[in-house]
Amino acid sequence: MFVQFTLKNFLSFKEETTLDMTAINAYKEHPNNLIDIGTKEKFLRVAAIYGANASGKSNLYLAIRYFQKIIKESLNNADDTKDQAISKYYIPFEFDKKKENTEFEIIQIIGDYEYKYGYEYNQERIVSEWLYRKNIATNRNTIIFERDNDSLKFGPAVKKECDMYKEQIPSETLVLTFFNKLKLQTEIFNGVFSKIMSILVADTDLFENINVLKKVLPDVIDNDKENLLKFLNAIDTGIKDIYYEQSEKDVRFLTTHYDGAGNIYNINLLSESEGTIKSIIVYIYARVTILTNKSMFIDELNVKLHPLLLKFIVDLFYDQMSKAQLIYTTHDTTLLDKKFFRRDQIWFVQKDEIGHSKLLALSDFKVRSDSSFEKDYLAGVYGGIPLIKDFEMGAGE
Structure with a gap:
C-alpha cells in the first residue's frame, strides 16, 4: 500500500x-x-x-x-x-x-x-x-x-x-x-x-492507445466479460455485447447495439467514441488494480x-x-x-x-x-x- x-x-x-x-x-x-x-x-x-x-x-x-x-x-x-x-x-x-x-x-x-x-x-x-x-x-x-x-x-x-x-x-x-x-x-x-x-504510473495517453486494447482486452472478454458489460451498461454506452475476431495478423473488436425495433447492429469498436474507448481501457486497468490491491x-x-x-x-x-x-x-x-x-x-x-x-x-x-x-x-x-x-x-x- x-x-x-x-x-x-x-x-x-x-x-x-x-x-x-x-x-x-x-x-x-x-x-x-x-x-x-x-x-x-x-x-x-x-x-x-x-x-x-x-x-x-x-x-x-x-x-x-x-x-x-x-x-x-x-x-x-x-x-x-x-x-x-x-x-x-x-x-x-x-x-x-x-x-x-x-x-x-x-x-x-x-x-x-x-x-x-x-x-x-x-x-x-x-x-x-x-x-x-x-x-x-x-x-x-x-x-x-x-x-x-x-x-x-x-x-x-x-x-x-x-x-x-x-x-x-x-x-x-x-x-x-x-x-x-x-x-x-x-x-x-x-x-x-x-x-x-x-x-501503475501513466498519463492519459495510455488510455487512448489502441495498441493497449489489443494486448489486454481479449483476456478480459474471455474471462471477465460479464463485469465489463455491466460497466458499459452503467455508463450508458448502448453497448449490449462485445467480442473479438482474431487472425494471424491482427485482432478486431466488435460491439453489439440494438435499435428501437430490436434490430441488431455489430460495429467496429474503433467506431465508438474516443470517450467510450478510453473508458474501457481505464476500467480494465482499474479493475486489475482493485483486484490485486x-x-x-x-x-x-x-x-x-x-x-x-x-x-x-x-x-x-x-x-x-x-x-x-x-x-x-x-x-x-x-x-x-x-x-x-x-x-x-x-x-x-x-x-x-x-x-x-x-x-x-x-x-x-x-x-x-x-x-x-x-x-x-x-x-x-x-x-x-x-x-x-x-x-x-x-x-x-
Whole structure:
C-alpha cells in the first residue's frame, strides 16, 4: 500500500515536497473512503490533485515515473554507448546556477512491515541511498541498509548475505536494483522492488492507445466479460455485447447495439467514441488494480471523460474488500465537493513567481464547515488556478 512519496529538487519542485496518503484521524466524514488495516492510522483510497496549466502537477507524476525508471534501469549500463539511468533522469530545478542533487523517497506497507526507501543522486553517481523497515505490530524500526557515497552499511537482517557483494556495486547503480537481480535467501529486496514497480504510473495517453486494447482486452472478454458489460451498461454506452475476431495478423473488436425495433447492429469498436474507448481501457486497468490491491497514479485522468464517468471510476476504488488506491491529477472541479471527498483527499499544486511548485492539501487550509470547496478553489482561496492578466485584443478588420 502506498503511504507517502517525497521528492526534492526535481523539475519545478525545488523544495522537499510530500504527497501523504495517511488519513487525518480528526476527520470523521466519509469513513468508506479509507483503508483500515487494523492500526491506529488509516489510509486514503483516493487522492485528487488540482492545479493550473504549468503549475507542476504533471511534474509530480513524472517524479514517480522517473523514480521507478532509475530503479529499473540503474544496472543496465553494460553497453558504454548507452546513457546511464541517473544521467537520463536527472532533471533538477532549472533556475539555479548551481545544480544540486535530486532526492526521492517512498513509504509503502508490504505485509506486516512498513518500508521506507529512497535515494539521492546527480548525473554522475548515487550520492546516498537507504532502506528501513518498521514492524507494524511492535512499531520497531530496523536498518536494512544505509549508503553514503562509497560507504555501505547493512543491517543485521541482510548483513551476512549481502556484505560480500558491497564492493561490486557501481557508483551509478542503486543497491536495491543490484540485489534485486541476485538470487538471495532474503525476500526484502525483491519485495520492495516489486512493490514499487507494481504502481501503475501513466498519463492519459495510455488510455487512448489502441495498441493497449489489443494486448489486454481479449483476456478480459474471455474471462471477465460479464463485469465489463455491466460497466458499459452503467455508463450508458448502448453497448449490449462485445467480442473479438482474431487472425494471424491482427485482432478486431466488435460491439453489439440494438435499435428501437430490436434490430441488431455489430460495429467496429474503433467506431465508438474516443470517450467510450478510453473508458474501457481505464476500467480494465482499474479493475486489475482493485483486484490485486495495487496503486494507480494517473496524470490528467479527466481528459475525454464525462465528469459523471470520472466519478464512476473513482467510486470503483471505494470497494471495501480491496486496498487499492487511485491518485490522479485533474482540472475537472465537478468532484471538488465535500459530498464526495474528505479534506485530506484533495491536493493543490501552485507555482510562485520564481517557478517553485508547492503541493498543499486542502487540510492545510482553514475550511469552514459550510464552505464550498469548488467555489473557493475557483475564487483562488487555495491557489492552484491560473492567473489571467488583463490584455487587449484588437478587432479584426
